Structures are given as structure tokens and as C-alpha cells.
Amino acid sequence: MTRLRRWGGLLLALLRELADENAYRRHLESHGRVHSGGEWRRFSEERLRAKYARAKCC
Amino acid sequence: MKVLHRAFWVAVAAAAAICLGGIAIYRGEHINSIWLVLAAACSYATGYRFYAKFIAARVMALNDKRATPAERLRNGHDFEPTNKWILFGHHFAAIAGPGPLVGPVLAAQFGYLPGTLWIIIGAVLGGAVQDFVILFASMRRDGKSLGQMAREEIGKTGGLIALVTVLLIMIILLAVVALVVVNALRGSPWGTFTIAATMPIALFMGLYLRYLRPGKVLECSAMGFLLVMGAIFAGRSVAASPAMAPLFTLGAMTLAIAIIVYGFLASALPVWLLLAPRDYLSTFVKLGVILMLGVGILFVRPELQLPALTRFTDGTGPIFAGKIFPFCFITIACGAISGFHALISSGTTPKMIAREWHAFPVGYGSMLLESFVAIMAMIAACVLQPGVYFAVNSPAGIVGASPAAAAATISSWGFPVTAPQMAALARDVGEQTLFNRTGGAPSLALGMAHIFARSGGGRAMVGFWYHFAIMFEALFILTIIDAGTRVGRFMLQDLLGHAAPALGRTSWMPGVIATSAAIVGAWGYFLVQGVRDPLGGINTLWPLFGISNQLLAAIALCVGTTVLLKMHGARYMGITCAPLAWLVVVTFAASWQKIFSPVPAIGFLAQADKLEAALRAHAAANPAATRILIFNARLDAAICGLLLLLVAAVLLDSLRVWIGILRGTREARAHESPFILSQLRVEEL
Numbered sequence: 001m002t003r004l005r006r007w008g009g010l011l012l013a014l015l016r017e018l019a020d021e022n023a024y025r026r027h028l029e030s031h032g033r034v035h036s037g038g039e040w041r042r043f044s045e046e047r048l049r050a051k052y053a054r055a056k057c058c
Numbered sequence: 059m060k061v062l063h064r065a066f067w068v069a070v071a072a073a074a075a076i077c078l079g080g081i082a083i084y085r086g087e088h089i090n091s092i093w094l095v096l097a098a099a100c101s102y103a104t105g106y107r108f109y110a111k112f113i114a115a116r117v118m119a120l121n122d123k124r125a126t127p128a129e130r131l132r133n134g135h136d137f138e139p140t141n142k143w144i145l146f147g148h149h150f151a152a153i154a155g156p157g158p159l160v161g162p163v164l165a166a167q168f169g170y171l172p173g174t175l176w177i178i179i180g181a182v183l184g185g186a187v188q189d190f191v192i193l194f195a196s197m198r199r200d201g202k203s204l205g206q207m208a209r210e211e212i213g214k215t216g217g218l219i220a221l222v223t224v225l226l227i228m229i230i231l232l233a234v235v236a237l238v239v240v241n242a243l244r245g246s247p248w249g250t251f252t253i254a255a256t257m258p259i260a261l262f263m264g265l266y267l268r269y270l271r272p273g274k275v276l277e278c279s280a281m282g283f284l285l286v287m288g289a290i291f292a293g294r295s296v297a298a299s300p301a302m303a304p305l306f307t308l309g310a311m312t313l314a315i316a317i318i319v320y321g322f323l324a325s326a327l328p329v330w331l332l333l334a335p336r337d338y339l340s341t342f343v344k345l346g347v348i349l350m351l352g353v354g355i356l357f358v359r360p361e362l363q364l365p366a367l368t369r370f371t372d373g374t375g376p377i378f379a380g381k382i383f384p385f386c387f388i389t390i391a392c393g394a395i396s397g398f399h400a401l402i403s404s405g406t407t408p409k410m411i412a413r414e415w416h417a418f419p420v421g422y423g424s425m426l427l428e429s430f431v432a433i434m435a436m437i438a439a440c441v442l443q444p445g446v447y448f449a450v451n452s453p454a455g456i457v458g459a460s461p462a463a464a465a466a467t468i469s470s471w472g473f474p475v476t477a478p479q480m481a482a483l484a485r486d487v488g489e490q491t492l493f494n495r496t497g498g499a500p501s502l503a504l505g506m507a508h509i510f511a512r513s514g515g516g517r518a519m520v521g522f523w524y525h526f527a528i529m530f531e532a533l534f535i536l537t538i539i540d541a542g543t544r545v546g547r548f549m550l551q552d553l554l555g556h557a558a559p560a561l562g563r564t565s566w567m568p569g570v571i572a573t574s575a576a577i578v579g580a581w582g583y584f585l586v587q588g589v590r591d592p593l594g595g596i597n598t599l600w601p602l603f604g605i606s607n608q609l610l611a612a613i614a615l616c617v618g619t620t621v622l623l624k625m626h627g628a629r630y631m632g633i634t635c636a637p638l639a640w641l642v643v644v645t646f647a648a649s650w651q652k653i654f655s656p657v658p659a660i661g662f663l664a665q666a667d668k669l670e671a672a673l674r675a676h677a678a679a680n681p682a683a684t685r686i687l688i689f690n691a692r693l694d695a696a697i698c699g700l701l702l703l704l705v706a707a708v709l710l711d712s713l714r715v716w717i718g719i720l721r722g723t724r725e726a727r728a729h730e731s732p733f734i735l736s737q738l739r740v741e742e743l
């Protein structure tokens with residue numbers, strides 16, 4: 001059961017990483033800020049600008 | 059315990075040898091797909107446990123005490139130590155594209171055997187090694203890109219050529235994947251409606267994420283997924299409606315123009331509005347469908363209907379012309395080895411590796427999983443009846459435009475199929491026809507629908523699963539198109555910025571519009587060329603894409619060889635040099651044949667000469683269109699030749715460096731960052 005919960009947690013963490021939710025949490029922590037619509041937009045713009053400057057794989 | 063451990067690995071290696079030998083030697087009734095799955099899984103396990111571990115421990119000397127760039131340069135954005143399994147999933151999601159799905163489906167025209175063997179052997183000895191070595195090299199160089207490493211380790215020429223080659227590949231890649239979508243949606247109101255519906259769904263997601271529930275990406279993606287599922291169900295009603303169906307029944311040229319306009323608009327729109335939400339959605343759908351397909355194959359264990367080898371090993375195949383060597387290897391491309399992966403392995407991933415040994419599963423293991431996706435695509439194609447497979451994938455220019463003519467031609471090859479059989483199949487999946495649906499996507503969707511329907515839903519659900527598979531393929535191909543156009547625009551702005559600084563500014567709107575139009579115009583030209591091609595376009599564009607991708611892999615392996623040479627002298631350079639030598643032989647042979655083969659179906663110049671002769675003899679039905687075809691054939695020959703010259707220049711430059719190092723006339727200094735002791739705690743991972 002513990003192992004199942006661990007794998008479930010890992011899967012959720014992967015989904016959050018792919019969804020940039022983990023990166024947003026890290027952004028809030030590292031800048032000492034709290035979540036708000038404006039903060040998300042600021043983070044998202046910077047993140048997406050860097051993300052889509054790189055080629056997507058074929 | 060040690061004896062048991064050894065016995066286990068001996069059994070795995072023996073199972074790999076037996077399964078590979080079994081599928082290579084067996085010629086009788088149909089074989090079960092589980093043989094391919096076992097051959098692949100056991101070969102991957104053996105390669106991972108012994109070969110990759112040897113490279114990691116002896117050659118790279120990975121050291122968990124050495125701080126990685128993620129730890130040393132940690133900034134909470136790019137550089138962030140990440141759990142190895144999360145990074146594995148992240149890296150795999152980044153490298154998994156349409157290549158390993160489409161390539162094996164097309165290569166199945168030779169039968170399942172050549173493609174399967176190359177996918178397994180190529181990945182274990184070539185593709186995974188390339189990804190692993192480049193990831194390692196970048197990790198030891200503060201996450202530097204392939205271009206930067208080429209410049210530092212080989213010379214300035216290598217870096218510049220890598221940039222130009224990537225730009226050329228992007229243009230051909232975008233054209234060929236757009237052609238795959240065009241051929242999948244041509245004359246298909248159900249498919250076209252579903253894909254058209256993903257645009258407003260993505261816009262809604264973008265607005266939802268920005269203004270209604272900022273930051274809730276998973277929640278928003280789940281809603282988007284449910285809406286897309288609803289669109290697939292609604293698509294059936296649209297296709298059945300006499301009023302709605304004609305609106306979504308589009309010809310190939312109309313679809314091509316729509317995709318070109320879409321590509322231009324999407325690359326100029328703010329990313330948060332359309333590109334990003336659809337990218338999130340397509341990533342989750344992609345991973346989910348790959349998992350579903352794996353489970354489906356294990357559950358259904360379908361028999362392969364295509365033979366091990368077909369008569370088309372002689373080079374007369376209808377899907378693409380050319381013999382097994384070199385064209386099977388060029389066509390499989392990303393399923394075995396992909397140059398593009400070197401860009402990912404020297405992009406985000408090296409900046410997120412927490413410990414050096416994590417590069418082992420992430421770099422080598424992810425490519426093995428990608429190779430397994432290619433095996434699944436091969437299985438999905440080969441579960442179709444051979445007659446059906448060739449009817450779907452063969453262009454009208456070769457088998458005939460009418461169902462009766464196409465069925466007669468394909469049956470005469472020894473693969474029986476009838477027009478009523480194809481009509482019944484088309485009815486089952488809600489399509490008007492399945493003849494001449496070149497590009498690989500429809501036959502892959504048919505195979506996947508066959509497997510999914512047998513796993514759940516039965517025949518009544520075949521139509522849904524077919525369109526689900528088409529949606530899955532088109533969704534992430536469209537994401538590649540708009541993201542690729544945007545990246546191509548940045549690269550072009552970067553190049554042009556040296557001549558005219560204003561053009562290099564990404565905030566200057568006229569520059570953005572001009573460079574976007576230039577990139578869209580470039581891949582759009584090749585897309586239209588593919589649509590106009592009487593042989594279906596895939597025959598021309600897919601080999602060009604395969605050649606360019608494999609040439610990029612050759613550049614990456616040159617960088618890898620230089621790094622290993624500087625670390626150990628000639629001792630271990632065979633690890634990257636052997637796959638490099640093979641790639642050089644394959645790509646140069648394929649390029650030579652594509653340019654100079656006297657067979658018009660293979661050689662671009664012979665094709666142009668044949669058309670010109672027809673024009674001179676007044677035998678061309680449409681002289682204006684024939685002149686365009688002649689120009690296109692010569693243009694393709696020129697592109698192929700240019701790619702060859704660029705890579706030959708990198709090879710010669712690399713050889714010069716290698717000879718210098720081996721003779722001792724050149725300093726063998728690797729540009730690694732200095733050793734710093736890791737302070738990372740276990741709980742941080």
C-alpha cells in the first residue's frame with residue numbers, strides 16, 4: 001500500500017512538473033511571493049517565452 | 059544471491075537472443091506480436107544493464123559526489139535538481155514526437171522484420187548512446203547546447219553548421235508532419251470537425267488559465283480533455299448530417315492552405331492563448347495514449363498479418379521507392395536514432411539532473427522507451443491485413459484512383475483486397491474512403507483502433523477509436539507546427555539580426571511578421587509540393603526528413619566522439635564512432651541515391667529529366683504543373699546536396715581535430731566545468 005501511494009505520488013508529481021505547476025510553486029518559494037492571478041501571469045509569460053524558444057522534438 | 063542475480067541476467071539475455079532469432083528465422087503462419095514485445099524488452103534490459111552501465115561507470119565515470127549544474131547554478135527556473143523519475147517522464151515527453159509513430163508504419167512496407175530489428179539494435183547501440191553521451195557532455199558543461207559544444211569541442215564551423223542544419227530540418231519536418239495531417243483529414247468531416255474543435259477548446263483553456271483559474275493547469279487540461287472527447291462524439295453526428303458534413307469535407311489543397319494560415323497566426327499569437335494550453339493537453343494525451351497502446355497490445359496480443367519480408371525489399375515499394383538499404387534506416391529515423399534528441403539532451407534536461415548517475419536512466423532509458431513506442435507503432439501497422447495496409451498507404455498515382463483499380467493492383471502484388479471490403483472498413487470507422495490515405499497516420503489509427511476496440515467496446519467502437527487516434531496524432535502535430543514555426547522564426551531572426559539588428563528584435567512587429575511569413579512560406583512551399591505530388595508527397599518528403607534528421611545525429615555523434623577522445627584517447631571512441639560510421643554510410647548512400655539514382659521514383663534528377671522529356675514530347679497533360687514538378691525535383695536534389703555538404707564539412711572538421719589529438723599535435727583539453735563537491739541532501743530529491 002505504501003509503495004502504491006509512493007508511485008501515485010510520483011505520478012502526480014510528474015503531471016504537476018509537465019503542467020508547470022511545480023515550477024510555479026518553486027517560483028513562489030524562491031521569490032517569497034504568494035499566489036495571485038497577476039503573479040501567475042508574470043511567471044507564465046517568462047516560463048512560456050523560454051519554453052517556446054526551443055525546438056519541439058520530432 | 060549473486061548466483062541468482064547472474065542467472066537472472068543470463069536468462070534475460072538468452073530470452074532476447076531467442077526472441078530476436080525467432081522473429082528473424084520463423085517463416086510460417088502469422089506470429090504473435092508478443093514476440094516483438096519480448097524481443098524488444100529483453101534486448102533493452104540487456105543493453106541497459108550491461109552496455110549502458112559500462113559506459114556510465116567506466117567511460118563517463120559518473121560520480122554522484124560531483125555537483126551537477128542543477129545544484130551549482132540552481133535558480134528555481136531552468137536549473138533545478140529534480141527527482142530522477144519525474145525527470146525521466148519529463149525528458150521522455152519532450153523527445154516523443156510523431157517520428158517514431160509514422161516512420162515504422164511506413165517502413166512496414168518491407169515487412170515487420172527489417173524495421174523491428176533496426177528499431178531494437180539501432181536504439182541500443184546508437185540512439186540511446188547518442189542521447190546519453192550528449193546529455194552527459196552537456197551536464198559536465200553547465201547545460202550547454204549542442205551548437206555551443208560543437209563550437210567549443212570541434213570548431214566554429216561545427217556550431218554554425220549545426221544551427222543551419224537544424225533550421226533546414228525544421229522546415230522539412232514541419233512540411234512533412236503537416237502533410238501527414240492533411241492526408242489524414244482529407245475528405246473526412248468527422249476528423250476535420252474534431253481537429254477544428256480543438257482550436258476553440260484550446261482558446262477557452264488559455265482564457266480559463268489566465269483569467270478564471272490562474273495556475274490550475276491540471277484542472278484545466280482535464281476539462282480540455284473531456285471537451286475533446288465530446289468533440290469526437292459530436293464529430294460522428296456532424297459527418298452524418300447532410301447540412302454540416304459538406305462544411306467539414308475539405309480537399310487536400312484547402313486543408314494545406316488552412317494549416318499554413320493557422321501556422322502563421324498561431325506563431326504570431328500570444329503563446330498563452332493557443333499554443334501553451336494545447337501543448338499541455340497534447341502532452342498528457344500523448345503519454346496516456348502511449349500507455350493505453352502498450353496495455354492494449356499486452357491485453358489483446360494480436361497476431362501480425364504482414365509477412366516478415368515483403369516483395370518490396372527489392373526497392374519497388376508503392377509507399378516509398380528504394381531498397382531496404384539504405385531506405386529502411388532512413389524511414390525508421392527517430393524510432394532508432396534521432397538527431398533532434400541531441401537538442402533536448404543538451405537543452406532543458408541537463409539543467410535539471412540532480413545527481414550524475416540520474417543521467418543513466420534519463421538519457422539512455424528514455425530513448426529505449428521511445429524505441430518501444432516505435433515497436434508498438436510497427437505492431438499497430440502489421441496487425442492490419444496486408445491488402446488493407448497497402449490500400450490505405452499507396453498513392454493513387456501508383457495503384458490507380460478508382461477503388462476497383464487500386465484493389466486490382468494491390469491484389470496482383472499478392473496482397474488480396476477488394477473494393478467492397480475497403481468500403482465496409484471505411485463505413486465502420488465513419489470515413490468515406492480509406493484508399494490512398496498516404497502519410498502513415500490513417501493506417502496507424504486503423505491499427506490502434508483495432509487493438510483498442512478488441513480491448514473494450516468491440517466493433518461498435520471502432521469508429522470512435524479510429525478518430526480518437528487521429529485526434530491524438532493531429533493534436534500534437536499541430537502543436538509541433540506552431541511551436542516549430544515560432545522557433546524557426548527565432549532562429550531566422552537570430553541569423554538575420556547580424557545583418558539588420560532590427561530584424562533580430564523579437565518585439566519589433568514588422569520583423570516578427572516578416573520572419574514568421576518567411577518560415578511559414580518555406581515549409582508551406584514544401585507542403586504544397588507534397589500535396590501536388592502525383593506520388594503522394596510522402597515518397598519525396600519523408601526520406602528528405604529522415605536524411606536530415608540522421609545527418610543531425612551524425613553531427614551529435616561527432617561531438618560525442620570528440621568528447622570521448624579528449625577524455626580517454628582512442629580507447630573508447632568506438633562507442634560513438636561505430637554508430638557514426640554506420641550513419642554516415644546510410645545517410646550518404648541514401649542522399650546519393652535520392653539525388654543521382656537513374657530510377658525516376660528514387661532519384662530527384664532522374665525524375666526531373668523524365669518530366670522534362672515528357673514536356674518536350676508534348677506528352678505532359680498539364681505543362682504548367684509539370685514545370686513546377688521539375689523545379690521541385692531539382693530543389694529537393696539541391697536541399698539534399700546542401701545537407702550532405704554541410705555534414706561532410708563537420709565530419710572533415712572533426713577528423714582534423716581527432717587526428718590532431720591522436721598525433722599529439724593538438725591539445726586534448728575537454729571543456730568540462732571544475733569538480734565541486736555536491737551538498738545536495740537526499741530529502742531534496
